[in-house]
Amino acid sequence: MLKVRNIHTYYGGSHVLHDVSLDLEAGQTVALLGRNGAGKTTTINSIIGFVPPRAGSITFKGATITGAPPYTLAHMGMGLVPQGRRIFSSLTVEENLRLAQRAAGRRNGWSLERIYATFPVLQERAKSGGTQLSGGEQQMLAIARALATGPDVLLLDEPSEGLAPLIVAEVGRMLAALKREGLAMLLVEQHVALAISVADVVYVLNKGQIVFSGAPAILQQNSAMRQQYLGV
Numbered sequence: 001m002l003k004v005r006n007i008h009t010y011y012g013g014s015h016v017l018h019d020v021s022l023d024l025e026a027g028q029t030v031a032l033l034g035r036n037g038a039g040k041t042t043t044i045n046s047i048i049g050f051v052p053p054r055a056g057s058i059t060f061k062g063a064t065i066t067g068a069p070p071y072t073l074a075h076m077g078m079g080l081v082p083q084g085r086r087i088f089s090s091l092t093v094e095e096n097l098r099l100a101q102r103a104a105g106r107r108n109g110w111s112l113e114r115i116y117a118t119f120p121v122l123q124e125r126a127k128s129g130g131t132q133l134s135g136g137e138q139q140m141l142a143i144a145r146a147l148a149t150g151p152d153v154l155l156l157d158e159p160s161e162g163l164a165p166l167i168v169a170e171v172g173r174m175l176a177a178l179k180r181e182g183l184a185m186l187l188v189e190q191h192v193a194l195a196i197s198v199a200d201v202v203y204v205l206n207k208g209q210i211v212f213s214g215a216p217a218i219l220q221q222n223s224a225m226r227q228q229y230l231g232v
């Protein structure tokens with residue numbers, strides 16, 4: 001579904017990603033872990049076209065997409081839940097969702113009915129403005145907005161960031177439900193337990209390099225590696 005091969009990404013003269021490769025198969029949940037500043041968001045930015053890699057290649061559903069702009073990727077079925085949610089706070093919940101549906105222009109976007117059945121809290125808050133929502137509600141809206149575009153792959157950048165433990169657990173249940181529906185997800189997280197609970201495969205980034213890839217259980221058992229690269 002998504003293949004990242006040996007990418008190198010820079011911000012100006014600063015070389016941030018060094019030979020990063022990863023694979024995401026249809027229906028899989030892949031977690032990308034690493035400390036703050038490891039290069040997780042830069043990996044997402046490279047895939048979604050915000051910061052095209054200078055070397056290496058990325059393919060999505062068999063097509064080369066290296067350096068393709070974000071709107072092209074959205075049309076092709078790549079959905080993004082950005083770090084920090086970035087919902088439109090001047091719009092209501094429903095306006096945020098309708099805007100995403102229209103912008104993507106894809107036929108298989110989730111309907112409002114389907115979104116509200118999956119996220120009942122968003123139906124209760126449908127007419128509320130973005131700023132009136134709690135952090136957890138904003139995160140649910142950010143995820144729902146990406147689903148409204150009808151993605152085949154969902155990229156999530158730290159969906160648990162800044163949320164209270166009970167709400168993190170709720171986000172975890174939501175991700176597990178999306179996984180059961182067969183949605184492929186690339187989950188960037190600093191919350192290791194959350195990532196391990198839903199991921200089929202885990203990658204660990206350290207200083208822009210992949211230092212581990214494998215089954216979550218292996219990372220779970222290797223406390224030295226968790227301590228060294230994740231600080232937990």
Ligand SMILES: Nc1ncnc2c1ncn2[C@@H]1O[C@H](COP(=O)(O)OP(=O)(O)O)[C@@H](O)[C@H]1O
Pocket residue numbers: 011014016034035036037038039040041042043
């Ligand atoms: N827009 C930018 N310009 C320059 N350097 C950046 C920019 N964004 C991130 N960086 C640097 O790139 C490295 C990786 O950052 P990032 O991908 O955001 O890490 P993570 O998401 O894992 O916390 C860090 O050293 C960060 O300071």
Ligand SMILES: [Mg+2]
Pocket residue numbers: 040041042083157158
């Ligand atoms: Mg980040």
